[in-house]
Amino acid sequence: MSLNTQRRSGGLATLAWLLPAALFAHTRGGEAAGLLAGLSHPVSGLDHVLAMVAVGLWGAQLGPPAVWLLPVAFPMVMALGGTLGLVGVHLPGVEIGIALSAIGLGAAVLFEAKPKLGVAAALVGFFAIFHGHAHGTELPPGANGLLYSIGFVVATGLLHLAGIGIGTIHRWPAGRTALRWTGALVALAGLAFLWKAVT
Amino acid sequence: MPVFLAHLMTTGLGPFYDGLAHLFVTPEDLLPVLALSLAAGLRGPAGGRAVLFVLPAAWFAGTMLGRLFAPHWIWPVVSAGLTVSLGALAAIDRRLPTAIVAVLAAMLGLWNGSWNGIELARSGAAALGTGLGIACAVFVVVALLGAVAAAVRALWARIAVRVAGSWIAAAGLFMLGWALR
Numbered sequence: 001m002s003l004n005t006q007r008r009s010g011g012l013a014t015l016a017w018l019l020p021a022a023l024f025a026h027t028r029g030g031e032a033a034g035l036l037a038g039l040s041h042p043v044s045g046l047d048h049v050l051a052m053v054a055v056g057l058w059g060a061q062l063g064p065p066a067v068w069l070l071p072v073a074f075p076m077v078m079a080l081g082g083t084l085g086l087v088g089v090h091l092p093g094v095e096i097g098i099a100l101s102a103i104g105l106g107a108a109v110l111f112e113a114k115p116k117l118g119v120a121a122a123l124v125g126f127f128a129i130f131h132g133h134a135h136g137t138e139l140p141p142g143a144n145g146l147l148y149s150i151g152f153v154v155a156t157g158l159l160h161l162a163g164i165g166i167g168t169i170h171r172w173p174a175g176r177t178a179l180r181w182t183g184a185l186v187a188l189a190g191l192a193f194l195w196k197a198v199t
Numbered sequence: 200m201p202v203f204l205a206h207l208m209t210t211g212l213g214p215f216y217d218g219l220a221h222l223f224v225t226p227e228d229l230l231p232v233l234a235l236s237l238a239a240g241l242r243g244p245a246g247g248r249a250v251l252f253v254l255p256a257a258w259f260a261g262t263m264l265g266r267l268f269a270p271h272w273i274w275p276v277v278s279a280g281l282t283v284s285l286g287a288l289a290a291i292d293r294r295l296p297t298a299i300v301a302v303l304a305a306m307l308g309l310w311n312g313s314w315n316g317i318e319l320a321r322s323g324a325a326a327l328g329t330g331l332g333i334a335c336a337v338f339v340v341v342a343l344l345g346a347v348a349a350a351v352r353a354l355w356a357r358i359a360v361r362v363a364g365s366w367i368a369a370a371g372l373f374m375l376g377w378a379l380r
Binding site for chain 1: 226227230287290358361362365366368369370371372373374375376377379380
């Protein structure tokens with residue numbers, strides 16, 4: 001063993017002697033796994049991604065205050081749906097509800113629907129319950145439940161922000177048309193999800 | 200129903216540092232503190248100042264008192280309820296009197312502090328040092344976050360704070376679900 005190698009080994013041994021108490025004493029398990037699983041879960045399913053982005057797109061079309069009210073309402077009602085799932089409340093037709101959310105939100109973007117703010121928030125909230133119930137409780141084994149939920153909420157919110165960001169093209173005529181086509185694609189994907197859910 | 204306990208970590212650096220670190224690795228405690236800091240900061244410097252001193256003091260008092268209580272499922276359930284309420288308070292950005300904000304800070308501090316105290320008694324850890332560490336960590340978080348929220352002037356920044364409040368409320372609802380499961 002060379003002198004340099006010996007020195008490095010000695011240094012590592014000293015570090016290993018100093019660190020264990022600080023690094024390994026915290027015995028809670030699954031924090032990183034839970035947070036990462038929660039962050040990645042919403043972007044792993046196209047149904048959830050399209051509906052979340054569509055909320056942001058629709059908000060951008062509607063303008064203030066809907067542009068921030070809808071993304072505020074969605075995670076809160078989604079969490080309510082997740083809580084219902086966690087306490088064992090059965091919700092029939094969850095997959096159909098998720099498919100209908102993509103159809104409804106895609107159609108709203110396609111037709112640039114401008115309902116009253118309360119109606120828009122209620123519609124978004126209604127769809128959010130299905131997303132929360134279906135996805136909010138899919139905790140991987142060994143992962144920390146609360147951190148999974150936090151990651152899930154943050155990722156969902158970031159998808160809304162992505163939708164709002166894309167929706168800023170609404171200020172240009174070509175962008176408005178592109179946005180409406182995007183809404184049509186979301187609605188078509190929703191029809192495919194619906195077909196899959198009922199067959 | 201399971202009894203969730205506010206876990207206490209061991210840094211290897213003594214009870215005070217265990218307490219300091221506890222807040223940052225315990226979302227059940229950190230989330231309501233973040234929510235209250237944001238809600239109080241949105242009320243301006245007066246609201247922020249009220250929480251800055253009331254919350255750490257109440258948390259420390261709660262930690263000391265909590266050693267007398269027994270573990271029960273009600274602790275995480277009420278804590279989750281407080282998280283939802285405080286997150287929603289930041290999200291809706293309603294103007295509340297400073298006295299009400301201070302009462303909310305006292306409620307949160309006493310309740311979650313007591314929950315910490317129960318775990319301290321159960322684990323046999325040094326309550327005084329750990330409790331002081333937790334209270335100091337709470338003070339630092341409220342001072343930093345409350346100041347940021349109080350300094351917010353631009354509309355988009357205020358909306359960002361409210362969105363953060365809604366995310367905390369949503370996480371609190373999930374917390375309630377996990378506690379009731």
